[in-house]
Amino acid sequence: MATNEEIQKDLEKREYDAGFITDIESDTLPPGLNEDTIRHISAKKDEPQWLLDWRLEAYRHWLTMEEPTWAAVDYTPTDYQSISYYSAPKPADSGPDSLDEVDPKLLETYEKLGIPLREQEFLAGVKNIAVDAVFDSVSVATTFKGKLKDAGVIFCPISEAVHEYPELVKQYLGTVVPQGDNFFAALNSAVFTDGSFVYIPKGVRCPMELSTYFRINALNTGQFERTLIIADEGSHVSYLEGCTAPMRDENQLHAAVVELVILDDAEIKYATVQNWYPGDENGVGGIYNFVTKRAECRGVRSKVSWTQVETGSAITWKYPSCVLIGDDSVGKFFSVAVTTNCQQADTGTKMIHLGKNTKSTIISKGISAGKAQQSYRGLVRMGKNAENARNFTQCDSLLLGDKCGAHTFPYVEVKNATATLEHEATTSKIGEDQLFYCQQRGLSEEDAVNMIVNGFCKDVFDELPMEFAVEANRLMEVSLEGSVG
């Protein structure tokens, strides 16, 4: 039977199966960042003046800011002048109108990643999933637009929404995450290129799951996507994002902003399966993932949940947050983060309770192997009007081997005496005794590791929509693949 060291060694050998490069001609801006770069991006997208002004305002603010250093991650700072801020596969300046116009190479790319872009290809019995596929800086295809439109649902690239639904975009963009919110959000606001826009009208239950797949392909290019989802009164939507990138020796920057607006009695379930290239076993290459995600539960009884399965990226800096403004609103955060080799993750959530009887739940599961370092950083704030607000936090860490680390930084601010908080935290090693027990019952060591890790993550996987739970399971298996020799 293998020891923990052996398991660790094998984990280091895990394969990243989304690491291929698509050989496609692209239209890429030369590296560098200044006001002209921003004007250029804006012009490429034929944007209205107000948006260009908005971007420039963000950029000027960004210039006054400093890159944050408080996260427990260690990396060579990005040289913001050395990356390109726009890259689009030719000739897709604006998204094609039908799939027939999509470059077959792109279709093939998504096929290889297991993402269905051909609507008719869905298996019978599988619930439909609409997909927006973002390749480097642009959306290359969005499926089921028509069917969704019939239901009144808007699901399109944000660059298209700027033209088609300018009033909605203007009304909500930057209202959850303002331009100057933080260093990376300001950068994103200045140079964001594409991402998804979703609007669910009053009383509508979105007839299918929505998803966006982000793919970074071009070399030396940052991806700065911006997603905006609005759930109007009484509506409901379930959304998934997936992310992959080729294996490259250079680090690449991904700085996204996601804004969610939830009105009275509405609900958004947002799930992420993040599998950016994590770098090799020596820590060479990989994506720097600096993401600002925030949901505002503006309406009474509104609900939001963030569910994330994070297996990729060299560096993850990510704290999906819930601002619970409406009375009786509910925020949830479920997270599984796997770090192996030299990966570093500083992730967690913020629950800001402002309304009465607001409720939040945080369940965070961290798995570390190799030399990986992982931190949970969570803030729970109970505002002075948050009568009877409640929070429950549970963070568990599982360590494989003894060179990795897990750290927990819970922050609590309570300004209302009627609020209640509960916090539980555990750190455990994958038990030699658990492995032996499973093997004694006839499981191979690899199956035993998978079973124990999946058991550890169960509380979170149970929260994923059925369609995505399968994906998460597969990813976990790939991550832990070869964990025995």
Next chain:
Amino acid sequence: MLEVKDLHVSVEGKKILKGLSLTINAGEVHAIMGPNGAGKSTLSNVIAGRDGYEITSGTITYKGDDLLEMSPEERAWAGVFLAFQYPVEIPGVNNTYLLKAGVNAKRKHQGLEELDAFDFMKTVKEKAKLVELDPSFLSRSVNEGFSGGEKKRNEIFQMAVLDPALALLDETDSGLDIDALRIVAGGVNKLRSKDKAIVMITHYQRLLDYIEPDFVHVLADGVIQKTGDKSLAVALEEHGYDWVKENK
């Protein structure tokens, strides 16, 4: 069936087993008794293939094969079962799911088709009844939150489902109430047959009233000090272990 010859085992540099030999034939029931820390669990763990023990010399053959060359799961597939002295909790892993994975891994190894959910559940329900295990335990996480006695009963339930050729029961009777002891013993007796062997590690002669052994061994100071029949256990109860050492 099982032949342990001159087995020397150290843990963390400390010699625990010092030339232990033991022969177990199909159809037999053996009891192993001995003071705390004598190495009884060490012996059963080494037979089952647990890591962390240094086997400095000696051999173990099982059905003619060199057991020490086999991985723990290969031993399990070959019919070796260990009921743990301290069954481990595995949060989030469904009790039945683990068992099904174990059964099917074995079947796959034997070139048999995997059992479908329906057939498997039928067996599981039958065996749960045999050891009077409440069906609610089937869908709970492995041993999580089980009482001490419930964990032991779960071990016997797993044994019943896996249907081993050689069962090692490490203090399965400890922590069982009188009724549970009778039920567990009844379960074990039903599994007795001419092509199976059972090794029971116990501190109490009481268990042997329920499951009558063919042999009773006393393990102390790293070797089998004395072997006898059921009456040895009775004498032990009366005189203690020092008596064994003095009357080899």
